[in-house]
Every structure is written in structure tokens, then in C-alpha cells.
Amino acid sequence: MMDLLNILMSESFWAASLRIATPLIFGVLGALICERAGVLNLGIEGIFVVGAMCGWMAVWLGAGLWGGVLVAALAGAFFGLLHAILTVPLGLSQHVSGLGITLFATSVSYFTYRTALPNVSSPPRIEPFQPLDLPILSDLPFLGPVLFQQTALTWLAIAMVGLVWYVLNRTALGVAIQAVGDNPDSVDAQGLSVYGLRIGAIVAGSALMALGGAFLTMSAFDAFFFGMVNGRGWVCIALVIFASWRPGKALLGALLFGAFDALQVRLQTEMGALVPGQVFLMAPYILSIIALVIAARSADYPRALLQPWFKGQR
Amino acid sequence: MIRIEPRANRSRAMDLGIPVLSAVIALAFAAIPLLAAGANPITAYGEMVKGVFGSVFAVSEMLTRATPLIFTGLAAALAFRAKLWNIGAEGQLYLGAMAAVAVGAGWLDLPGLLLVPLIVILGASAGAAGMAVPTYLKSRFGADEVVTTLLLNFIILIFLQMMLEGPLKDPMGLGWPQSAPILDQGMLPPLMERMRVHSGLILALVLAGVAQFMLARSVWGFRLRAVGENAAAARHAGINVKRSLFGVAIISGGLAGLAGVSEVAGLKGYLTADLSPGFGYTGIVVAMLAGLSPVGVVIAALFIASVFVGADSMSRAMGVSSFLADLVVSMSLLCVLVGGFIARYRIIRSGTGRAAS
Secondary structure, eight states, X not given: OHHHHHHHHXXXXXXXXXXXXXXXXXXXXXXXXXXXXXXXXXXXXXXXXHHHHHHHHHHHTTOOHHHHHHHXXXXXXXXXXXXXXXXXXXXXXXXHHHHHHHHHHHHHHHHHHHHHSTTOSSOOOOOOOOBOOOTTGGGSTTHHHHHTTSBHHHHHHHHHHHHHHHHHHHSHHHHHXXXXXXXXXXXXXXXXXXXXXXXXXXXXXXXXXXXXXXHIIIIIOSSOOTTOSTTHHHHHHHHHHHTTTOHHHHHHHHHHHHHHHHHHHHHHHHHTTTSOHHHHHHHHHHHHHHHHHHHHTTOOOOTTTTOOOOTTOO | OEEEEEOSSOOHHHHHHHHHHHHHHHHHHTHHHHHHTTOOHHHHHHHHHHHHHSSHHHHHHHHHHHHHHHHHHHHHHHHHHTTOOOOOHHHHHHHHHHHHXXXXXXXXXXXXXXXXXXXXXXXXXXXXXXXXHHHHHHHHHOOOHHHHHHHHHHHHHHHHHHHHHTTTBOTTSTTOSOBOOOOGGGSOOXXXXXXXXXXXXXXXXXHHHHHHHHHHHSHHHHHHHHHHHOHHHXXXXXXXXXXXXXXXXXXXXXXXXXXXHHIIIIIISSOOTTSOSSHHHHHXXXXXXXXXXXXXXXXXXXXXXXXXXXXXXXXXXXXXXXXHHHHHHHHHHHHHHHHHHHHHEEEEXXXXXXXXX
16 A cells, blocks of 8 residues: 555656656547547557657658658548548448558558568667756656656647647637537538538548657657557547547546556556566556446537538438 | 439449459559569569469468458458447457367367367357457447457457466466467367368358358348348337347357357467457458458458468568558458448539539
């Protein structure tokens, strides 16, 4: 019990929680934007892989770190556009199209990586984002090490929470995006383009998802590995429901998940002799399912989610 | 202006032709990555064909590869027919495989006539249980089965590693995380001398036939299709939707479990954590290419297996990454999706001076 308290009081634990939460913040925000516009994007897992691979490769080829972030976002946007074309004007099954995008994006990334680097035993490394060591602020007790030694991408993720909240709730565009996910007919009646809004939301959301992947190769680690995304995208899909499609609760959900994951790693080292390590590895996924089960009953799904809409056809 | 309208009558030729065309287009698209990798596409396609049909052994390898894909393809096709999104075949496959080695690797020294059916039944039951859980969470709590089955795949894979380092670990395995081998009499017998193709293929083909018949001719099949096409209307017509979903969940999970049984008791003999290179996920592609028809699943599985075996052999001959096969598989899924759209709808251009009638 004392040990648990020590862990929860330690700066490194909370710093790790925020670090683990960062890719999930990007992913949940991205998925949230797509779903608010009425389209489920199961391409998220593959878009994470694309973001991780493209961002890393751009830096490796000399584009610079922010150049890599841009390339990752553009690559994510491209696969988002593909999903958008299939699901919005063509109105195809969002489930199957999303899974197709995940398979396609993953295999494109793996093939490209293998073709560019045919015979490497250990993956080449890049110089990743460094913690932003701010003078004075970094020396604050507790908060300093937790907040002010994160990399720039973590700050970008937190800023995105505010930006997405502002756009969705305080701008005409945001109101239109939410309306198109609830009642596309009314949006059409107002003379706005249902297709345009939905496609735009999916492309923007997918670009954000790719940043989550880019964080993995450019900040959390410094190289690309096969299988490194490891279900993070699917966790985001569960977290969106837990967050009832609200950016603030999405941040909270991602942080809770991050804290839980950081905790299981520490408990694993403390209690490794008593319980097999895999029990702890399983815990975050089980937690996601439990969160989903609790939230599902009261979930207030965007009313037109999963429903294709065709112009001139009611 | 462009308008989209459903076709009044869908042609049978289109239903059959579109999957074939999608597969061909996906293979043609593969020329782009081949060129990018610096390979001559014509030579590469030649190597692929040779790798699949060049010898009896090559064909038998293709059939070996198709066997688990028929099981997982059927698992996805039946569930999707009822609009139950079972994306968890990968995990259910491993549950089946774990049950197979748990009972078959020396724990019970029964004669083959008893042991083989026991392994098959327990493996299928384990897979079925793996799908029963998310289906229960769906009907009881409304938890989306897409997310729960996807997350369960990861949970089951970690559980598998725990078992392979713990209770299921082979004491003679030199420390490797692998199970003890299934007893000789518990193995599914091979079909040909010195080939790897085994009687799991026969089981898969029989089950595909049974599924086709049941879907088209039985009350069960009628209910399942009714639930999938319009759950509200089915409920109104007095069909117990929850029970129907549960029934198809059990069958779908069981089929995925059999894929694991067939791989471990038909092919490998012992269980490792890399038994399946994503057969569960590929099964979804197989089912979609098949238009969710059980007989179609067999044909689609043969095609996808050919792509994998052909790409493997081409990869060895020409040094192009074998991830090419995954590319072709995922592209055929996207192509068949678009093809399905063309089969269902027609695009009408109006206001271009010509009345669209």
C-alpha cells in the first residue's frame, strides 16, 4: 500500500502518464472529429502506423523534426481522404472501409519501410524531439518535472484539445460539423454541403490521428518498429465513446488511460515475482473494455453516425 | 449535377464478375509498388504464378494456406450477414489453438478416434466462448462489438504469451515459449504423402457446404438474413433478435476457433505466439471478396492464399518485400467495396442537356 502511494506521489509517474497519453490525445481528438461529422473511422490504427512511419522516414531523410510532423499529417490526411471518398459520396460500409484503410495503410507503410531499408538488423535512429526545458518553470516543485519536461508534441496535443473544443463549440464551422453528424438533411436544407463538411472533417481528423503515430517514432522512441502501434488506435475508438464525443473529456480519458498504463508498468516491477507480467500488460485493454461497457448505456451517439446520406434522397 | 440512384435490378453477372474484376485490378495495382521496388512487374507476376502453380508441391502449399482462411472467412461471412461485426477472429483462432494443445499435448492419452473429435470440439467451443463474451456485452450493455472484439484480440494474444511461458510451456522446449507437441494420434491426418496439406481442408470445405445450405434453405438461415437486413422488422415479425445474434456469434467464433485447431493440429503440431500471420483479419477480406457467400469464401480463400504463396516465392526469387502480398490483399478489399457500389447504384448525370430517364 505504501508502495502504491509512493508511486502516485512521484513526479516520474505523472510525467510518464502524460507521455503515454499524448498519442491517445491526438487519436481520440481525430476520431472524435470524424464521428461528430457522422463517420466512424476505423482506419485509425493504420493511420497511426502511416504517421509513425512517414514522420520518422521524413526526418531520417533530412526533413527536420517539424518537417516530419507535417509529412505525417499529410500522409494521414491522404488516407483519410480515401476513407472519406469511400464512405461519404459513395456511402459504403464505414466498418468495412475503415478496416480496409487500416490494412492498406499498414501494408503500404511496412512495404515502404522494408523496400527503403531491405537489410537492417537494428532500425536506424533519428534525433527525436527533446524535452522543452523551460527556465524557472522547469524548476517548479512537482509541476516542473511533470509538465515542463515534456516534448513539444505533448504541448501540441494539449493545445489541440483547446483548439478542437473552440472550433466545435464556438465557431459556425463547428456547429455545422456537429449538425452534419446529427441531421444532415437540415444542413443540406440550409444550403451547406453535407459532402464537403463530412469529407473535410474526416481529412482533418485523420491528420490528427497521424500525429499520434508520429509522436511514437519522433518523441516516445527514435525509430520505427513493426507492430509498434499495438492497438493504440482501437483504444482511441473506445475512449471516444467514454468521452461522449467531448474534447475535454477526451483529454481526461486519455490521461486516465495513460496513468493506468504507467501504473501497471511500475506495479509490474514491484510485484513481478508474485504475478506474471502479462496480467499487467493486459490490464489497459481490459480497462478500455470496462470503460466502454460503463459508458455504452448512456452514450449519446451522434444521431447520423454510420448512416450514409445521398443528395436528393430522403 | 451528378445523382446517385439504386439500380432497379441487380444483375447476377455483376454480382459474380465484380469480385473477380476487383481481384484482377488489385493485382494490376501491385505493379506500382513492384516498380517502386525496382522489379520488373511482368517477371514478378511470372514468378508468382510459378510459385503457386509450378508444381504439385506448390499447389499443395497454396491449399495449406487456404485452409485457415476458409475457416476465418466463413466466421466473418456468417457474422457479417447478421450485421454482427466480429473483428475478433484472430483472438478466437488462438483460443481454439490453446484449447487444442491444452487437451491434445499429452494431458489425455486417448486413442485418435476419440482424441481428434475432442480436440476439434473443444477448440471450436473455446473460439465460440471468445465471441460469446462481446456479444453478451453488446446485447446486455450496448457495448459496440467492433471495439470489444478488436481489443480482445490483444488481450488474448497477451494471455497466450502468459500460457506459453506458464502452464502450456513445453518442459522439453529448451526455454522457448512454445507448447508441447500434440500427440501423434491427435493430429489431423495429412492428405498427401510428403505434403503439408491436411484433412483440416476437408473439414473446412464440408463446413462451407453446410453453411451454404443452411443459409439458403433453413429457418435458421432465414432468421439470420432477416436480422441482418432489418433487425427492427425481424423483431416485429416475431424473431428473437438477441437469440439469433447469439446463435450466429457462437457459430462464427467456433469457426474461427477451428482455424486455430486446424493450424496447430493439422500443420504445426505445437503452438507458438506466431501461429497466425493475421488469418483472422485476412478472413474479413476473404468474406467481403466472397460477397458474404459461404461457397464464395472457398474461392476467395484460394485466391488470397495464391497471392500469399505466390508473393512469398516471388519475394525469395526477386528480393521484393513479401509485404507486397498484404498490399494486394488490402487493395482487393478496397476494390471490391467500390465494385459493390457500382453493382448497387448507378450514377446519373442530369442537367447536361440530356434527360436522365
